Amino acid sequence: MTPVRKLVLLGTGLIGGSFALALKRARLVEHVVGVGRNQANLARALDLNVIDSASQSAAEAARGADLVLLATPVGQMGALMAEIAPVLADDCIVTDGGSTKQDVAALYREHLGERLAQCVPGHPIAGSELSGAAAAQYGLFEGRRVVLTPLPETAVDAVARIRALWLACGADVFEMSAAEHDGVFAAVSHVPHLLSFAYMNALLDKADVGTCLDFAATGFRDFTRIAGSHPDMWRDISLANSGAVLNDLRANLGALQTLISLIESGDADALTAYIGRASKARTDWGSRGRKP
């Protein structure tokens, strides 16, 4: 495979940095430019050889690049696309790591409408509480999944190129439509986060919340880990994917009402069946033996 000559990371954090490191290890990139707002983070990325040069200007960095990875929060991607649009080379592929895809597809369409054949929307499934270039690691994508959601206009060659690069990072690569992606991730990622936020809010409204938190143990710890996530990021995701998210939140409202009725009625058998259905499905999922 031909190495990438000049990879530009718009956003030099965990995802962008780990992508660069994995391609370096595979000898599939010659030069990596890191772009970001945070000077200290860029300096650290240079020190750690995550990037080979740093820039404050997306347009300047993108000039002459053959691959641009947008790896910022989705909220910043539109402005960055607009900035790089005038300077993009004809052979440059633009991809991203955004965790919602219908809204990012709309951004590509708005800002890079003349270059959609070169645009490959994507989502590497490798979250972490860690962030910043210092958290980047060679093996982050090893055994992880990457979902590509090509636009109707995206060139087959561009998709194949991005697929091959992610495979070289050790990831399994899948394709689906942006709508299907957003439905699936609403169900297994966005809604669990939102339910965890709602639970914490209900707990905080209790008069004895202090005592409750004193006695919270491992079940609480794991159930609420994702409630510690970044508010701005999750506000953006909730609003960007509001259709699928609201659909699933309403289904959860219904499930909760069913459960309340079962406990109110004291119907032990029905309650056992209800809990048993959940427990079996979760246990089956956990015993699949692949890295979640």
Add this chain to the structure above:
Amino acid sequence: MTPVRKLVLLGTGLIGGSFALALKRARLVEHVVGVGRNQANLARALDLNVIDSASQSAAEAARGADLVLLATPVGQMGALMAEIAPVLADDCIVTDGGSTKQDVAALYREHLGERLAQCVPGHPIAGSELSGAAAAQYGLFEGRRVVLTPLPETAVDAVARIRALWLACGADVFEMSAAEHDGVFAAVSHVPHLLSFAYMNALLDKADVGTCLDFAATGFRDFTRIAGSHPDMWRDISLANSGAVLNDLRANLGALQTLISLIESGDADALTAYIGRASKARTDWGSRGRKP
């Protein structure tokens, strides 16, 4: 401290076995009798020196004991109390490890009404997915919390004795009323379990649940870990503690409705504040630095 002469474990699993091991290590017990329905489990407990002798009969075992620990599911405790009531020595303390306390208090009152001074209801907070005598470990209670919920009739000396034994196991010991206990654990344990069961049921109702589960990752894994819990145990807890559980489930229904309204309205600032409140509280809890 005077060692326990004869400790009887009614239920020889993770909790009972670990209590016995911790007291043995502290040289605070002379003889441990394990009682249980499962012969293979008792044989394993003997092999591992978790217990010194085994019995199929609670009454036979309890004769001459100075400490009985009920460490079965709460649903079996009433029958066991009735069985041991006729043979209990006057100096024998009875305690338990049940995870709900108002219903267990009622069982003591029903079956050991003449001996309430000797009864010390308790709840060691040390759950695990593991079970059985083979999972027992010396250090299970090290740094963990034990809540005692003495009855009005419980003798001060009996509480002090049980407190001292748990302290010797490395636990921190707290006292509260059974009602307060049940309210706190509804909030931070029972309701998270039930919300996780409800979420799994809603997910299983989706037409594309297979694809969803294929792409579920670490957030899903942690949020739903407790959904894999044992259906019978959680049915019993839900029904035994239905007052506090229903109260908190309804509060969660309200919180979820609020969150749905915020996303529907697209009010970004209010949504950020809502998520931010949850995120800050969870992050503060996580940075307390004590074992949850």
